[in-house]
Amino acid sequence: MSRSMVRLHHGPLFLFTLPKKAVKNYELLEHTADIGIRVKAGELAGLFKSAALAITDISAERLKIQYPEKHKIVIDQKADNVEELFVNWLNELLSASAVEGLIFEDIQINQINENFIDAVAVGCDIRNYKVNTEIKAATYHQLKVQKTGSLWQAEVIFDV
């Protein structure tokens, strides 16, 4: 296992637009105390990206952009299997988001397999958002990351 997080750079000042609440790339799963999601994708990269962006969709609501600067964070993760990699990835994003005060709006995955991910999370200042739900962490409870036929599917429960 390894973990690293590197702030790449503070991007130039420019205005950008995010697609307004596009079709959701995840489904919510019922859980009494916490929040679960199910994501599906044809590729592992798409699965990891959808889950990452679901965190943003669940937790934050974009306000008028006041701090347009974009910030890029490099996230490298290794794990013994794809499920651990998935949980580590989501927790690394949550942790980076809290430490850096960022909401991640895009994910660029450079390299991924079932034991390794090298990606860049692109975020903007949390002050551009109203954060409604604090997600503390992704958990292993009822965790599933599986490939059936040509489709990857993951289910994860977050502690909120």
Place this chain on the structure above:
Amino acid sequence: MPDNIPLEKIDDYHWRIPRSYKPGMRVDGLVYADEKLLKDIRQDKALEQVANVAFLPGIVKASMAMPDIHWGYGFPIGGVAVTDPENGGVVSPGGVGFDINCGVRLVKTNFQYDDIKPKLKELVYALFSDVPCGVGSKGNIRVTSKEEKQILVRGSKWAVGQGFGTQEDLECTEEFGAIPGADPEAVSERAYERGKQQAGTLGSGNHFLEVQVIDQLYGREECDSLGLNLGQVVVMIHSGSRGFGYQICEDYVRTMMPCLKKYGINVPDRQLVCSPVNSPEAKQYLGAMRCAANYAWNNRQCLMHLTRKAFERVFGTSWQKMGMYLIYDVAHNIAKLEKYEIGGKEKTLCVHRKGATRAFGPGHSTLPERYKKIGQPVVIPGDMGRNSYLLVGTQKAMQETFGSTCHGAGRLKSRTAASRSINSDMLLKELESKGIIIKASGRQTVAEEAPQAYKDVNDVVDVVHNAGISKRVCRMRPVGVIKG
């Protein structure tokens, strides 16, 4: 989805999940509930989780569940699991949870409700303005890296040293505000970074600060001893270790994942990941977890200081003159090494309380003198529309539950279901018509935390009182609510 787990009735308040239910269970499950609460408990997967916890190596007596039990992740919320380190007993970060030392404190005042009623709105707004709350909120109490390390070892003593409280506050805090054995070296840099801006912040979700009024007295002797009367105003603060604790839990769930193989441990859910209490991994976790526990006690001490200051601003007199003394502060997400007599022999056991509260009975050697006679005060928050309680621990709790009781009302509805079905504007109006003023940083939180989303705390407390594992002292109703 209702479960079909076998439950054997022991008496009206005790139910057994037999060890035979699942191969691998080392002990029975023991559920404190009545028939009414069981109907709700059976609606989710909490009882399955009680059975899963019974797999933990070295677990003693039973995997216990309090009447506010509900479905968590790995451990149920409302669970007590005690392991024997001399018998391979483990500690599990999931048995404490991400919000390490989430807990509650209760502060009394000299006011009667009628005294504050004309200024209640002003008071609630002052508290909302002076006590930082909401997701990722940053505190006005700024600490340097060096001070942060001191907080991890000294807990509430750090705040008292800064003038944010008194020696008496420490006496009225579980572990006197600082659990020994905290090891700042076992804390990751990331946890430091995540925690350094959040000292003195309430947080969000189910965390709150409430102005409450005592509306029912039960134990005359305890109320007299604590100086509590009908109509008296008290303040309840519910918060935890914020991002600092989340990061420690995450770090050690990750660290302990290989321990399952290393120590040959078989658990049915990876969130129950654990390591023998005497292993290096467990010792490191306990050292880091205690840092988070101390961070949380200091946090609640700072929050109480800000609360006292807000009262001073509104009422123009000192907190001492307003009688704002701490009754007690309890942790309800923690693992501790505690001494118990088992078969005539004193043993040190590892007690996980995940959504459960310590409830030591009268005479316990670790209690401050002032509480030796009545037992340890136990603070039980309810929901923002109904009630909360003050209880005391009992000898029966020492014998049955390793000095543990419930921790709150317990969720009934998921956050998403509550958000879908509850209109926050209508709810606020309805609560206002009942004399409850609410200030929240998010409307979504109001719907998610609606009374309908919780079990009735009155039902929960009836069970722990009738089962004898704690004793009712008085009941409160909320009049002013600050939500993150």
